[in-house]
Amino acid sequence: MSTKPEIEFIEGPPPVELVITDLVVGDGAEAVAGATVEVHYLGVDFETGEQFDASWDRGASISFPLAGLIAGWQEGIPGMRVGGRRQLVIPPRLAYGEAGGGHRLSGRTLVFVIDLLDVG
Numbered sequence: 001m002s003t004k005p006e007i008e009f010i011e012g013p014p015p016v017e018l019v020i021t022d023l024v025v026g027d028g029a030e031a032v033a034g035a036t037v038e039v040h041y042l043g044v045d046f047e048t049g050e051q052f053d054a055s056w057d058r059g060a061s062i063s064f065p066l067a068g069l070i071a072g073w074q075e076g077i078p079g080m081r082v083g084g085r086r087q088l089v090i091p092p093r094l095a096y097g098e099a100g101g102g103h104r105l106s107g108r109t110l111v112f113v114i115d116l117l118d119v120g
Helices: 071-076
Strands: 019-024 036-045 051-054 062-065 085-090 110-119
Touching: 071 085, 071 110
Parallel strands: none
Antiparallel strands: 019 085, 036 051, 036 062, 036 110, 085 110
């Protein structure tokens, strides 16, 4: 995928568990727990639909070890294959914690669309 995704507004209350949806199933190497991944991603607030971050806007993908990421990514990316695009809906406890946790996204349910470009 070479284009920034758009995230459709999701109706209803925010989920209390991680929701994983494969938008495109890749056919490359599979991401495993603890792997280093190279991704492009877009993140929006579940309730408002407002974007809070996107690697696309910086013009470059990003590479990092899964172990250093929020729990929703650590649980939601393994099993994904290179070339795939996956949507994760992540409740606060698997993101930046409950409201008042000190992070600007504490207490927020987050929606990410992630393109897996490479696995290391």
